[in-house]
Amino acid sequence: MHPRLRALQALVLPDPAQKVAATRALAIDCAPRPPEDACWTEPIRLPGDDADVPGRPERPVRVGAKDVPTRSPFTEEGRAALVHAICHIEFNAINLALDALWRFDGMPADYYRDWLRVADEEAFHFTLIHDHLQSMGWRYGDFPGHDGLWTMCEKTADDVVARMALVPRTLEARGLDATPLIQAKLARVGTPDAHAAMAILDIILRDEIGHVAVGNRWYRWLCEREGLEPLIHYRHLYRAHQAPRLKPPFNMDARSRAGFTEDELQGLAADAT
Known part of the structure; x- marks a missing residue:
């Protein structure tokens, strides 16, 4: 089956475990014998409309970003809510990577390979952080989440x-900017579950630098192709x-490694002063 069609099939799955499994299976299947370039670049179309994109479970309840309750990380429930927020981000990140992989025709084969790698790593991140959340006695969906990502x-569905x-x-x-701040909060908490979350965030931050770099790479490639500054x-x-609006503080080192000029x-430094 067309690998980008398989990405779409993973995208519309509502169950997080099934979505993770389908995403990781696609990456594994493409690793030993990658599809030819022409296979990646062949146009595909979504049957019907975007009504089922992405597939998401009934929970968490989705609310506006300003309506997500604020809880102290110095309580067990507050730390669980913080870990859940990260879990929600990683679940959405799987969806956005799969969507970037299937939706946009006419890109080089390396574009699709990049986004498959990103989707696979986001699925790994979700598994790590969800396993940790479950070790704390909670599951994905137990707290509300917002839909910002x-x-x-949706706003950019027609413009790669x-x-x-x-x-x-x-x-x-x-x-990249927020992760060190979250880790600093967890360090002040100092509990074993807080330290475990910090270690997972080290992995996520390392990989997210590469994911942002993918965005930078292909944004600049597209601008060059289309004659845009x-x-x-x-x-x-x-x-x-x-x-x-981008708000300081900014993680300048991570942003530099992610390919910002x-x-x-x-x-950004001028905006922060």
Whole structure:
């Protein structure tokens, strides 16, 4: 079966465990004998409309970003809510990687290979953090979650340039900034479950640098193909799609390793002062 069609089939699965299994199986099957370039680039179409994209379980209850309750990490339930929030992000990240893989025709084969790798790593992250959540006595779906990541996927469904600009290199890049702050909170808690979560976040941060780099790579490739100036066009897309405002502090080291240019980093530094 067409690997991108298999990605779509994984995307529409509502059960997290089944979605993870299907995603990881696709990556495993493509590893020893990768499909030919022509197989990746062959156009595919979604039967019907996008009504079933993505597949999601009934829980967690989805609320606005400002409506997610704030809980102290110094309580057991508060730490579980924090871990659940990370779990929710990783579940959505599987969906956005699978969507980037199946949706956009006309990209080089390496684009699809990159996003399959990202989807596989996001599935691994979800498994790590969900296993940890269950060790704390909770499961994915036990707390509400917001829809920020997928909302931007919907806004950019018809524009691969906007998708690369505003999902991996904007929303996911915010995770590079937030992770050290979360780890610092957990370090102050100091409990065994907090230290275990910090270790998982080390793995997630390491891999997310590479995921943001994928977004940077393909955003710049697309800008070059279409004769767009990356910084100017990014500002246009940012305003047109009402992307969330970037707030300091910024993880400049991680952003640099993820491929942000010196001009971009200087712009962020200026915004932070």
